[in-house]
Amino acid sequence: MNRSGWCRPCTEFASRYPGTGPCGACGRQQPLKKGHCRLCWCQARLDRPQTTPRQHQNLLPWAQRVRDQQLFFAGMPRPRDLVVRGVPRCGVRAAQLAGTLPAAALTRDGWLQLPLFADVPRAYRYGRIDLRTDAVPGNPWLARALHIAHTTAEARGWDSQMLGTLNRTLTVVLSGYTEGTVIKVSEFRPALRKRGDSITRTAQILDAMGILADDRPAAFDQWLAARLGGLAPGISGEASRWARALHDGTPRTPPLHDKTVRSYVAALRPALLEWSARHGHLREITRDDVRAVTAPLHGSRRQMTLVAARSLFAWAKKNGVIFRDPASRLRVGRTGHAIFQPLLPGQIDQAVGAATTPHARVFVVLAAVHAARPAQIRALQLSDADLGNRRLTIAGRTRPLDDLTYQVLLDWLTSRQARWPDTANPHLLISRRTAPGTGPVSHAWLRSLRGLPATLDRLRLDRQLEEALTHGADPLHLAVVFGLDDTTAVRYAASARQLLARPHENGPLYPPPR
Numbered sequence: 001m002n003r004s005g006w007c008r009p010c011t012e013f014a015s016r017y018p019g020t021g022p023c024g025a026c027g028r029q030q031p032l033k034k035g036h037c038r039l040c041w042c043q044a045r046l047d048r049p050q051t052t053p054r055q056h057q058n059l060l061p062w063a064q065r066v067r068d069q070q071l072f073f074a075g076m077p078r079p080r081d082l083v084v085r086g087v088p089r090c091g092v093r094a095a096q097l098a099g100t101l102p103a104a105a106l107t108r109d110g111w112l113q114l115p116l117f118a119d120v121p122r123a124y125r126y127g128r129i130d131l132r133t134d135a136v137p138g139n140p141w142l143a144r145a146l147h148i149a150h151t152t153a154e155a156r157g158w159d160s161q162m163l164g165t166l167n168r169t170l171t172v173v174l175s176g177y178t179e180g181t182v183i184k185v186s187e188f189r190p191a192l193r194k195r196g197d198s199i200t201r202t203a204q205i206l207d208a209m210g211i212l213a214d215d216r217p218a219a220f221d222q223w224l225a226a227r228l229g230g231l232a233p234g235i236s237g238e239a240s241r242w243a244r245a246l247h248d249g250t251p252r253t254p255p256l257h258d259k260t261v262r263s264y265v266a267a268l269r270p271a272l273l274e275w276s277a278r279h280g281h282l283r284e285i286t287r288d289d290v291r292a293v294t295a296p297l298h299g300s301r302r303q304m305t306l307v308a309a310r311s312l313f314a315w316a317k318k319n320g321v322i323f324r325d326p327a328s329r330l331r332v333g334r335t336g337h338a339i340f341q342p343l344l345p346g347q348i349d350q351a352v353g354a355a356t357t358p359h360a361r362v363f364v365v366l367a368a369v370h371a372a373r374p375a376q377i378r379a380l381q382l383s384d385a386d387l388g389n390r391r392l393t394i395a396g397r398t399r400p401l402d403d404l405t406y407q408v409l410l411d412w413l414t415s416r417q418a419r420w421p422d423t424a425n426p427h428l429l430i431s432r433r434t435a436p437g438t439g440p441v442s443h444a445w446l447r448s449l450r451g452l453p454a455t456l457d458r459l460r461l462d463r464q465l466e467e468a469l470t471h472g473a474d475p476l477h478l479a480v481v482f483g484l485d486d487t488t489a490v491r492y493a494a495s496a497r498q499l500l501a502r503p504h505e506n507g508p509l510y511p512p513p514r
Contacts, residue, residue, distance in 0.1 A: 013038040025066040040066045141209070142174040148205050157422030158436055162198075169197045170205060182213045189216075201436070220247055220258060227265050231272050234281030239265075239272060242315045267301070268308040282316050287326040294330075306332045340495035342469075343454050343462045351454035358412040359429055364449075365408045367456045370394060371463040371482050374456050378440040380428040385409055397483050468496035 006014070014031040023030055023037040030037035036044075044062035146167055153163040173188050183206055185199065192199050206212035224243055228236045243265050249255030271293040275285055290309055294302055310327045317325045348368070355364040366372040376395045384393040387410060390401040401409070412429075420435040427434070431441045449455055454462075464482055471477050473496035475489035484492070 010038055025063060026069065034060060034063075036060075036063045036066075039069050043069045046070060139174060139177060141177050141179070141211070142171060145170045145174055145205050145209060148208055152205070156424045156436055156438075157420070159422070162201075162436060165197055166201050166205070169202045173202065173206070177211075181211070183211055184213045184215050186215050220261075223262070224265065227269055228272075230276070232276035232280045235272055235276050235279070238282050238316060238321050239268075239312065241319075242312050245315060246311070263304065264308040264311060267304040268312065271305060271309065282313070283322040285326055287330075290327050290330060303332055303334075306330060337491055337494075339498050340461055340465050340492065342465055342499070343458060347453040348459070348462070350452050351449055351459060354449055354452060358408075358415045359431075359445075360449075361408045362412050362429060363456060364459065365405050366394070367459040368463055369402065369405055370399065371460045371467075373460060374443070378427075378429060378443075378445075381426050382428055383426070385413075385428055387413075395483065464492050465495060465499075468492045469499065473497045473500065 013033070017031045017033045019031065020029050021032050021035075022028070023032060023040055024035040025040040026037065028037060030039075033041065040063050041059060043066045044059045047065070048059060048062045149163065149166050149170060152158075153166075158166075169188075169192055172191065173183060177183070185203055188202070189199055192202065203212055203214060207214070224240060228240055228243075231239065243261055245253075246256045246264065247258065247261045271290075274293055275289060279285055279289075294305055294309075297305055306327070310330070310332070313322065313325045313327045316322045317328075351364055351368075355361045363374070363377055366377050367374070370392070372394050380394065386392070387401070387406065390406060391398055392401050392405065392409075393399075416430065420430065423430060423435045425435055425438050427438075427440050429441050431445055434441055464478065464484070467481060468474070468478055473493040475486070475493040478484055478489040478492055479486065
């Protein structure tokens with residue numbers, strides 16, 4: 001507000017149109033533009049249908065019909081973000097195009113005339129087509145894509161800017177589409193990446209229409225090629241086949257977890273590099289070579305390298321790659337488990353101080369109070385947090401909500417609702433990337449605790465160890481409270497007994513409460 005009690009838009013309107021008079025619509029003494037005040041012009045813009053053609057968008061006839069004015073409270077969606085007659089503003093043209101499309105226009109029953117040069121790559125370029133005003137290319141496949149984008153935007157709660165961007169990319173990709181061809185992601189990906197548009201959402205719409213060929217390399221394939229680079233061809237090729245067999249599985253063996261396969265390859269890479277310097281194939285490696293690379297290693301590193309080597313040579317022997325397994329009778333052994341150590345109060349304070357955002361505080365509280373793993377926190381659904389009954393379900397186990405967790409969850413849900421009010425993502429924790437979809441946040445989403453001694457896993461470990469120290473190192477109690485298996489519960493109980501029986505220290509384990 002300025003000194004006269006007007007807001008900034010009204011002040012600028014009065015500076016452009018000086019002088020006052022009775023408004024032709026509402027009758028108030030206000031600065032006038034063509035006989036009408038600013039609020040009547042704003043109401044005319046709301047009353048005019050959004051589907052009005054460009055040549056008939058004059059607001060004066062609608063301003064003359066204004067008899068009342070619709071007011072809005074602060075913080076409500078702006079008029080241009082509201083849904084008009086059930087159709088978002090950027091989806092009006094898509095709904096119009098899809099409404100004129102016959103139901104059987106895109107069926108493929110009967111014969112189909114294939115294009116002559118289907119394998120010729122096409123160059124996609126952005127034009128100057130405005131879906132709100134300009135004529136859209138008369139392509140039924142484009143009309144169908146815009147309709148799918150419009151319905152998906154309504155179901156996922158996309159805003160008008162996101163839907164408008166998707167409509168533009170679909171127009172670029174499908175404006176010259178010929179029936180019978182398949183669109184490859186590698187062809188339109190460079191054009192979309194140059195503009196910063198979403199490749200994933202465009203691919204989802206095309207895949208729903210059945211005309212997409214996703215030829216993007218898998219993330220595991222790219223990682224594996226980078227990790228096996230610099231090896232001898234005979235070793236690199238067989239190691240790649242072994243890793244893919246573990247990752248994808250075979251008719252007789254189930255696939256392993258992606259993280260397990262990556263650990264095997266990462267542990268065996270130094271040995272493969274050393275063997276590649278002297279040998280050109282796996283069949284040239286002897287038992288002495290295996291012992292030579294494992295002799296300098298100790299502890300869990302030696303154990304993981306031997307386990308990966310035995311897996312590689314066992315697979316090679318089974319598939320006829322080598323004649324004799326050089327790692328068949330090498331004993332892996334067992335490493336002693338370290339005693340879990342509690343975190344210091346200063347380390348916990350560092351983690352609490354680093355959690356400055358609402359979602360980071362949710363991670364820290366659930367790990368430090370409820371001993372939840374990061375993957376379990378990422379998988380939480382909105383239905384798992386029952387704030388009314390003060391209940392929280394983590395990994396299928398329901399537990400009561402304390403005051404701290406209740407307040408942290410309430411702050412996050414308030415922030416979530418204010419930032420993404422229309423999202424359809426059912427997960428409790430969402431981000432800017434996952435709000436338009438239905439998936440969880442990524443592993444690398446939480447970055448505020450990196451480099452600190454008290455990571456999420458250490459906070460979870462400290463909470464379980466504190467429970468064991470408080471209740472007399474009872475593994476059955478730990479298994480009931482946290483849902484641990486018997487081996488893990490016994491490990492925590494054994495560490496607690498070692499810490500409780502400290503004859504060389506006189507002080508308590510934790511400082512007394514203030």
